[in-house]
Amino acid sequence: MLIHPKARFRPYKNASGGWGSAFSVMTILGRERAIARSTGALLKLNKHAGVGCVSCAWAKPGNPHAMEFCENGAKATAWELTTLQAGPEFFAAHTVSELRNWPDFDLEQKGRLTEPLRYDAVTDKYLPTTWPTAYEQIGGQLRGMDPDSVVFYASGRASLETSFTWQMLARAYGTNNLPDSSNMCHESTSVGLQASIGVPVGTVTLDDFEQTDCLIFFGQNVGSNSPRMLHPLQEARKRGVPIITFNPLRERGSERFVNPQSPVEMITPKATAISTQYHQVAIGGDSAALLGITKALLELDDTELAEGRPSVLDHDFIAQHTEGLDDYLACVRRHQWPTLEQRSGLSRGALEAVAKVYARSERVILVYGMGLTQHRHGVQNVQMVVNLALLRGNIGKPGAGLCPVRGHSNVQGQRTVGISEDPSKVPAGRFAELFGVKVPEKKGLATVDACKGMLDGSVRGFISLGGNFIRAVPDTSRMEPAWQNLHLNVQIATKLNRSHLLPGAHSWLLPCLGRIEIDRQNGVAQAHSTEDSTGCIHGWWGHAEPAGEHLRSETAIITGIAQATLAPNPQLDWQAWSQDYSLIRSAIAASLPDAFHDMNRRMWDKGGFHRPIAACQRQWNTPSKKAQFFTPLTLAEDDDVLVGGLRRDVLQLMTIRSNDQFNTTIYGYEDRFRGVSGTRSVVFMNRSDIFRLGFEPGQWLQLTTAIEPEVVRSVGPLQILAYDIPQGCCAAYYPECNALVPLWHHAEKSKVPASKSVPVTLKRVERGEGQVACEMPSAGLVA
Ligand SMILES: Nc1nc2c(c(=O)[nH]1)N[C@H]1C(S)=C(S)[C@@H](COP(=O)(O)OP(=O)(O)OC[C@H]3O[C@@H](n4cnc5c(=O)[nH]c(N)nc54)[C@H](O)[C@@H]3O)O[C@H]1N2
Ligand SMILES: Nc1nc2c(c(=O)[nH]1)N[C@H]1C(S)=C(S)[C@@H](COP(=O)(O)OP(=O)(O)OC[C@H]3O[C@@H](n4cnc5c(=O)[nH]c(N)nc54)[C@H](O)[C@@H]3O)O[C@H]1N2
Ligand SMILES: [Mo]
Numbered sequence: 142m143l144i145h146p147k148a149r150f151r152p153y154k155n156a157s158g159g160w161g162s163a164f165s166v167m168t169i170l171g172r173e174r175a176i177a178r179s180t181g182a183l184l185k186l187n188k189h190a191g192v193g194c195v196s197c198a199w200a201k202p203g204n205p206h207a208m209e210f211c212e213n214g215a216k217a218t219a220w221e222l223t224t225l226q227a228g229p230e231f232f233a234a235h236t237v238s239e240l241r242n243w244p245d246f247d248l249e250q251k252g253r254l255t256e257p258l259r260y261d262a263v264t265d266k267y268l269p270t271t272w273p274t275a276y277e278q279i280g281g282q283l284r285g286m287d288p289d290s291v292v293f294y295a296s297g298r299a300s301l302e303t304s305f306t307w308q309m310l311a312r313a314y315g316t317n318n319l320p321d322s323s324n325m326c327h328e329s330t331s332v333g334l335q336a337s338i339g340v341p342v343g344t345v346t347l348d349d350f351e352q353t354d355c356l357i358f359f360g361q362n363v364g365s366n367s368p369r370m371l372h373p374l375q376e377a378r379k380r381g382v383p384i385i386t387f388n389p390l391r392e393r394g395s396e397r398f399v400n401p402q403s404p405v406e407m408i409t410p411k412a413t414a415i416s417t418q419y420h421q422v423a424i425g426g427d428s429a430a431l432l433g434i435t436k437a438l439l440e441l442d443d444t445e446l447a448e449g450r451p452s453v454l455d456h457d458f459i460a461q462h463t464e465g466l467d468d469y470l471a472c473v474r475r476h477q478w479p480t481l482e483q484r485s486g487l488s489r490g491a492l493e494a495v496a497k498v499y500a501r502s503e504r505v506i507l508v509y510g511m512g513l514t515q516h517r518h519g520v521q522n523v524q525m526v527v528n529l530a531l532l533r534g535n536i537g538k539p540g541a542g543l544c545p546v547r548g549h550s551n552v553q554g555q556r557t558v559g560i561s562e563d564p565s566k567v568p569a570g571r572f573a574e575l576f577g578v579k580v581p582e583k584k585g586l587a588t589v590d591a592c593k594g595m596l597d598g599s600v601r602g603f604i605s606l607g608g609n610f611i612r613a614v615p616d617t618s619r620m621e622p623a624w625q626n627l628h629l630n631v632q633i634a635t636k637l638n639r640s641h642l643l644p645g646a647h648s649w650l651l652p653c654l655g656r657i658e659i660d661r662q663n664g665v666a667q668a669h670s671t672e673d674s675t676g677c678i679h680g681w682w683g684h685a686e687p688a689g690e691h692l693r694s695e696t697a698i699i700t701g702i703a704q705a706t707l708a709p710n711p712q713l714d715w716q717a718w719s720q721d722y723s724l725i726r727s728a729i730a731a732s733l734p735d736a737f738h739d740m741n742r743r744m745w746d747k748g749g750f751h752r753p754i755a756a757c758q759r760q761w762n763t764p765s766k767k768a769q770f771f772t773p774l775t776l777a778e779d780d781d782v783l784v785g786g787l788r789r790d791v792l793q794l795m796t797i798r799s800n801d802q803f804n805t806t807i808y809g810y811e812d813r814f815r816g817v818s819g820t821r822s823v824v825f826m827n828r829s830d831i832f833r834l835g836f837e838p839g840q841w842l843q844l845t846t847a848i849e850p851e852v853v854r855s856v857g858p859l860q861i862l863a864y865d866i867p868q869g870c871c872a873a874y875y876p877e878c879n880a881l882v883p884l885w886h887h888a889e890k891s892k893v894p895a896s897k898s899v900p901v902t903l904k905r906v907e908r909g910e911g912q913v914a915c916e917m918p919s920a921g922l923v924a
Pocket of ligand 1: 327359366367390509510796800
C-alpha cells in the first residue's frame, strides 16, 4: 500500500495548467510505470483518426494542438495503460473481506485486471475461470431469472458500438432496465432541455466559441474536469470576451490559466485571467440568481425604452419562437430583491452587473455542469438557464447557445444509441424489423429506481458495463448491504473497485480491454467511435498492445453473454458483430439514419460529424413546437432545509471532485488547485461558520444528514479546513460522502441525486494528533 504524505493545506498561488500540471502528469506516468506505454498514445490523443481520450467528453477540434490533451487526460491514459497488474496471484493472496477495507485508491492502484474471475464464497476469494465457462454459467443464471429483475448498468465510457450492442442485449433479453451513469449526472439536462427546447442535449459547437462575445458559467469546474476547454476560453479572453462565473468556490481554473503547451507562457509568469466577474453564489442559489439577472434585465429594459432606445429583449425571436414569457416575467416581478439576494447569496449590484454584460452581448454561450444538475431543483435550474438564453434569442445563432458539459467521454453518445430505461427513446419498429428484437413496452429502471429495487428485493441481478455503481450511488450505508443480497452480479471492468468487493450469490469479474488498447478481432484491428459534448461523432483506434492475453473487448464479452443467454436469432448475428464492428455501425446507421447515415465513412471526416440537433435550427420539438419559458413555482421548495434559514446549526453540503480523481477513481491525494495535499478527509468551511458553531480549524468533525431524523446518515471524521466558501455552505469529497445523501433526495423529474445540496449538522469528535487522514471515512447508519 502506498504511504501517503502527511496531510497539508497550503493555498495554491499559481494558475491552473502551467508547471504544476506538467509535474503532476510526470508523477503519475512514473508511478504507473506507464511512460513507455503511454507516450505514443498521448501524442495521438484526440486527433483525427487517433486515440479517443477516456477522460472527459469535451469537444475534439478539427485542427488540434500539437498535444491535444490535458493533465487529466494524461492521468486517465496512464491509469489505463499502467503496466501494474492485479492478476490471479493477487486474488489468491487476498480475501474479498480483506480487500473491502482497502481505500479506493489502493484498489485501483494494484493495476489492470488480467483474467476472468468467479467469486468463491467458501474461500472468500476470486478464483480464475475461463471465458467459455463464465459465459455459459452467466447465461444459465440469466435464463433462469425474470428479465424484469435484472439490471444492465452502463458507465459513460463505453463506445457507441459497445453501447448499442449493450442495449440490444438488454432488450433482446426482455428488459428496459438500462440505468446509466448519466442518471447521476446530466439527466437533469436531458429532461430540462427536452421540455424547454425539444432536444436533450446542448446546442453549441466549437465554432461557436470562436464567435461568441460572452460566456457565462454555472457550476462547472473547467480547470479540473474539462481542462481542454480552457484553450477556447483563453482565446476568447484574448479577444476581450467577458467570462462570468457562478460558483460557491473560487475554482482556480475558472480564475486563471497558463497553457502548459505554450513554451512562452511556461517561462514567463503570464497567466490568462479567465473570469472577468466571479460570483460566489450560495449552494442551490442559482435559480434565485437567474431570476435576479432577469429582474435586472427588465429594469434595464424599462430604462432603455424610456430613453427611446431599443428593447434589450429580442422581441422578434420571443414572438416567433417562444411561449410562456408573460407568466415567467410575472414571476420575476413578483420576487423582491431582498428574497433574491438572500436565496442566491449575491447582492443586487452583482446581479445587475451580470445583466449589463448580458444585455450588451449579442452572442452568449451559457455553460453549466453538476453545480446546476445535482440539486433537488436540478431540472428547474437548467430550465432557468434556458429562460435567460431565450430572452435575447441566444439559441440557434452563431456564437450563442447552451453548453452542458458532459462528464464521461461517451456518456452523451450512449443515450443517443439507446441506453435508456425509456422505450420511447429507441426506434422499436426498426429494431423489430431489422433485428427481430421486440423492445419491451414496460418502462425500465434508471439508477435511483434500480437502487430502490435492490432495497426492496425486486432487483435480483446486476450486470455492469464498467463504472463503480455502488460507490457512485447515494446512501452508501443502506445500498451496500442490499447490493450483497443480489443473486447475480457480473462486473465488466478494467480495474478493481469497491463494487466488485461486495459480491452476491453468483458473482463474476470480467476484465476487458480499455479503449486505448488495440482491439483485434480475428487479427484485424477494430475502430470505435464516441459522441462528444457538442454532439460530434469521431472515429478512433486503439494504440497500445493489450495489457494481457486473456482480456476480451467489451463488445466480445457482451456478445459472448448474449449468445450464451438468448435463443439463436436469424436476424441478429451476435458473432458477426463481435468480429467486425463496422457491422454494428451499419446497424446503428440503419436504426437511426437521421443521425448516423454513412457512419462508417463519416466518422473519419476531419473533426468528426455532427448529428442534427433541431434546436440549433430553431426547430422546437416540444408539444407546442415553440421553445418554452419555464416558470418556477417557488424558489423556496428547493431545499429540505433553507440555507441560512431557521436551523442555524445546519450547513448545506456539496460533494465535490478533487483535481486528482476521475469520479470514484482516486488518482492521488493532491487537490492542488484547492491547496489540499495528502488527505481527502476534509470539510471545507467558511471561517465565520467555524467559529459561530464553536469549532476551530484543524478540528475533526462528524457530519450527519439533517433530514429524515429517523434515519441516521453520518460520515467522519473529517478535518475542518477554513476556506473561501459562502456562509451556510460547506464542501467535502465525493465518493466518501455519498453515505450522507438519502436515496430519495434527488432532483424532481430527472431523479439525479442532489449530491450538491445535502443539509448537514456537524459534531466535534476526537482524533489523534498528527495522524494521516487518508483512509476512507467510516460511514455509519443506524436505522
Ligand atoms: N479530472 C476529472 N475530470 C472529470 C471528472 C472527474 O471526476 N475528474 N468527472 C467527469 C464527469 S462524469 C463529470 S459529470 C464532470 C463533472 O464536472 P463538473 O460539472 O465540473 O462537476 P463537479 O466538479 O462535481 O462540480 C462542479 C462545480 O459545481 C460547483 N457547485 C456546487 N454546487 C453549486 C451550486 O449550487 N451552484 C453553482 N453555481 N455551483 C455549484 C462546485 O464548486 C464545482 O466547482 O467532469 C468529468 N470530468
Ligand atoms: N456524491 C456524489 N455522487 C456522485 C457524483 C457527485 O458529484 N457527488 N457524481 C456522479 C456522476 S456525475 C457520475 S458520472 C457517477 C460516476 O459513476 P460511474 O461511471 O459508475 O463510476 P466511475 O468512477 O467513472 O467508474 C470507474 C470504474 O470504471 C471501470 N472502468 C474504467 N475504464 C473502463 C473501461 O474502459 N471499460 C470498463 N468496462 N470499465 C472501465 C474501472 O473498473 C473503474 O474502477 O457518479 C455520480 N455520483
Ligand atoms: Mo458524470
